[in-house]
Amino acid sequence: xxxxxxxxxxxxxxxxxxxxxxxxxxxxxxxxxxxxxxxxxxxxxxxxxxxxxxxxxxxxxxxxxxxxxxxxxxxxxxxxxxxxxxxxxxxxxxxxxxxxxxxxxxxxx
Amino acid sequence: xxxxxxxxxxxxxxxxxxxxxxxxxxxxxxxxxxxxxxxxxxxxxxxxxxxxxxxxxxxxxxxxxxxxxxxxxxxxxxxxxxxxxxxxxxxxxxxxxxxxxxxxxxxxx
DNA sequence: TCCTTATATCCATGTGTATGTATATGCACG
DNA sequence: CGTGCATATACATACACATGGATATAAGGA
Numbered sequence: 001x002x003x004x005x006x007x008x009x010x011x012x013x014x015x016x017x018x019x020x021x022x023x024x025x026x027x028x029x030x031x032x033x034x035x036x037x038x039x040x041x042x043x044x045x046x047x048x049x050x051x052x053x054x055x056x057x058x059x060x061x062x063x064x065x066x067x068x069x070x071x072x073x074x075x076x077x078x079x080x081x082x083x084x085x086x087x088x089x090x091x092x093x094x095x096x097x098x099x100x101x102x103x104x105x106x107x108x109x
Numbered sequence: 110x111x112x113x114x115x116x117x118x119x120x121x122x123x124x125x126x127x128x129x130x131x132x133x134x135x136x137x138x139x140x141x142x143x144x145x146x147x148x149x150x151x152x153x154x155x156x157x158x159x160x161x162x163x164x165x166x167x168x169x170x171x172x173x174x175x176x177x178x179x180x181x182x183x184x185x186x187x188x189x190x191x192x193x194x195x196x197x198x199x200x201x202x203x204x205x206x207x208x209x210x211x212x213x214x215x216x217x218x
Numbered sequence: 219t220c221c222t223t224a225t226a227t228c229c230a231t232g233t234g235t236a237t238g239t240a241t242a243t244g245c246a247c248g
Numbered sequence: 249c250g251t252g253c254a255t256a257t258a259c260a261t262a263c264a265c266a267t268g269g270a271t272a273t274a275a276g277g278a
Contacts, residue, residue, distance in 0.1 A: 001234085010119035011236075022191060028255060038238055043256050045236090062245040062254050070196030076189055077196075080182060082131060087179030087186075110264085120266075137225055147268050152226050154266090171224050171275040 005072045008052040013037055014045050018054065018068065025058070025067040114181045117161040122146055123154050127163065127177065136172045 009015050013035060020026060020034045032042045046066055049055045054072050058065045118124050122144055129135060129143045141151045155175055158164045163181050167174045 004121075006115055006118040006124065009115040012113075013236080015115070019191075022195070029253095037236085039255075040239080040257080041237055047256080059245095064255065068192070068195055070192075073189060073192045073196045076185070077193075080185055080189065082128075083177070083179075083182045084186075086131070086177055087182045122266080138223090146266085148225075149227080149269075150267055156226080173225065 003048060003052045005052065005054075005076050008048065008054060008072070011045070013041070014049060017042070017045055017049065021055065021066060021068045025065045027060075027063045027065050029063075031066070112157060112161045114161065114163075114185050117157065117163060117181070120154070122150070123158060126151070126154055126158065130164065130175060130177045134167070134174045134176045136169075136174055138172075140175070 009018070017031055017035055020031055028039070028042060028046065031046070032039045035042050035045075046055065046057075049066075050057060052072065053069060055066045056069055058067070118127070125144055126140055129140055137148070137151060137155065140155070141148045144151050144154075155164065155166075158175075159166060161181065162178060164175045165178055167176070
């Protein structure tokens with residue numbers, strides 16, 4: 001159903017897969033070992049990662065080698081940069097004052 | 110249930126709310142107008158954004174003013190930076206013209 | 219005190235999605 | 249060919265979650 005970059009990374013397992021690809025190409029069985037879920041699940045996640053542009057596939061014999069593509073990361077970077085202003089400016093001005101974000105919710109009961 | 114940054118931003122409505130806060134404090138009714146969903150939904154989303162550390166609330170009379178907090182953005186930046194290598198390196202390999210900021214040659218892996 | 223505005227919470231509902239099991243497809247190699 | 253390995257897909261299930269409507273709470277103003 002074509003997820004966007006944030007939706008794609010929202011799933012922890014998928015993020016684990018992405019992280020395991022950080023160091024380069026991997027075949028599915030390797031990823032299965034690190035992912036902690038069943039092989040069918042990994043394949044499905046890899047399919048989703050492929051649909052959303054996060055990975056490329058390269059068949060090699062009976063295996064399939066997956067690798068990260070840079071585009072989605074650039075897209076995230078672009079989105080995030082809109083807020084760079086906010087978090088850089090606030091850094092020194094407020095600093096520790098913002099540290100109590102605890103509670104403050106729910107008045108009574 | 111305490112969502113992480115990616116899960117929080119996975120919802121498009123929530124992202125729209127965050128974007129509408131980019132320019133500063135807003136009260137709920139303003140956000141409702143831009144969000145395109147019912148007020149109860151907006152309040153729920155704001156609660157989630159609060160729980161995940163994206164926003165602060167400041168009561169002012171009967172209204173509540175919401176504003177962005179920098180922390181989650183820094184966290185995203187941190188995660189993303191692990192991949193900067195990847196997408197800058199690739200950029201170089203593809204010979205993109207927009208990369209005149211790079212000075213040092215990067216050995217390929 | 220009553221009425222209105224602003225926001226939060228409860229409830230019911232529909233939809234999405236992550237997962238495992240089982241099965242299919244494709245390649246390798248004897 | 250037939251057997252085994254690597255990966256993908258089908259199916260069923262369970263659970264999470266976004267949403268609207270109704271209602272609760274709280275403040276402001278007449």
